[in-house]
Every structure is written in C-alpha cells, then in structure tokens.
Amino acid sequence: MPKNGKDAEREGLLHVANLMCMAARTAPKARGIDNIVSIILTDKEKESLAQKMEEFAEKGERSPLFTRDANNIRQAQALVIIGTKVAPVGLDCGFCGFENCKKCEESHARCAHNSGDLGIALGSAVSVASTNRVDNRVMYSVGWTSVQEKLLGEDVKIALGIPLSASGKNIFFDRK
Numbered sequence: 001m002p003k004n005g006k007d008a009e010r011e012g013l014l015h016v017a018n019l020m021c022m023a024a025r026t027a028p029k030a031r032g033i034d035n036i037v038s039i040i041l042t043d044k045e046k047e048s049l050a051q052k053m054e055e056f057a058e059k060g061e062r063s064p065l066f067t068r069d070a071n072n073i074r075q076a077q078a079l080v081i082i083g084t085k086v087a088p089v090g091l092d093c094g095f096c097g098f099e100n101c102k103k104c105e106e107s108h109a110r111c112a113h114n115s116g117d118l119g120i121a122l123g124s125a126v127s128v129a130s131t132n133r134v135d136n137r138v139m140y141s142v143g144w145t146s147v148q149e150k151l152l153g154e155d156v157k158i159a160l161g162i163p164l165s166a167s168g169k170n171i172f173f174d175r176k
C-alpha cells in the first residue's frame with residue numbers, strides 16, 4: 001500500500017529529531033561530564049509552548065520577537081529543545097569569572113564549560129538536521145521559555161530550541 005508523502009515526511013522529520021537528540025548526547029563534553037538534556041515536542045505540547053512565549057511577550061517580560069518565534073513554532077512540525085544543567089566541572093579554570101569551581105558554585109554562577117558543551121551539542125544536532133535536509137533554526141526564545149516552564153527539569157538553567165520543518169519553502173527564511 002502506498003504511503004502518503006506527508007506521512008513519510010512527518011515520520012522522517014521525527015526520525016531526524018530523534019537522531020538530533022542522540023547527536024547532542026554523544027557530542028564531546030568537558031571532562032566527559034554529561035549535563036545535556038533534550039526533549040522533542042509536537043502537536044499540543046508545541047502549541048502550549050508557543051502560547052507561553054506569546055504570554056511573555058504580551059506581558060512585556062520578553063521581546064516582541066517571542067511572538068514572531070511562537071508563530072514559527074506553530075508552523076514547524078516538531079521542536080527539539082536542548083539544555084544543560086549548571087554544575088561546575090571541576091577544572092578550576094576561572095572562565096566563569098571566579099577563582100575556582102567552589103566559589104563559582106557557592107555564588108550560583110554558571111560554569112562556562114556547561115555553556116560550551118551546550119554549544120557543541122547544538123552544533124552536532126543541527127548538523128544532523130542539515131545533513132538530512134530538514135529546515136531548522138536555533139531559537140533562544142524557545143530555550144528561555146522552556147527554562148521558565150521547567151520543561152527540561154529543575155536543574156536545567158540554559159536551553160535553546162530548534163524548530164524543524166519539512167515543507168516546500170523554508171518557514172524560517174522570510175520572518176518579519
């Protein structure tokens with residue numbers, strides 16, 4: 001029995017979303033400490049996040065760009081969110097601005113290596129999407145809202161979202 005092209009595209013896109021989460025997991029991390037967390041949202045969960053993004057924009061808590069991004073989230077077939085727990089990795093490097101990891105942790109600062117690891121994980125994930133010809137865009141607005149809503153858990157303090165689309169025209173290109 002033939003498979004409808006739209007069904008095949010949705011299945012393929014969700015398969016790529018799974019591979020993106022796997023790529024984020026296996027990306028290199030400082031000292032091999034894995035603080036990366038990822039989730040995939042579709043349908044109702046995706047719509048709920050878009051509504052929260054609009055609420056933050058309407059209240060003036062965030063930029064009006066959150067409304068624009070919420071519209072992109074609605075157009076996307078799936079949304080991958082990748083975040084990191086914030087925990088010093090024990091290198092005492094001072095990149096966080098503190099003398100050592102103990103002082104960083106005591107001040108509830110963010111370890112620079114956590115952010116670096118998140119960037120590497122995101123790069124790995126979007127490369128999977130691009131290699132598979134899935135349109136995508138990294139959005140801080142999605143990540144910020146996800147952190148506020150604790151979608152990735154209490155310990156995740158930094159996140160970014162990657163909406164995914166398989167359509168005849170890239171929905172992330174002509175944004176206003």
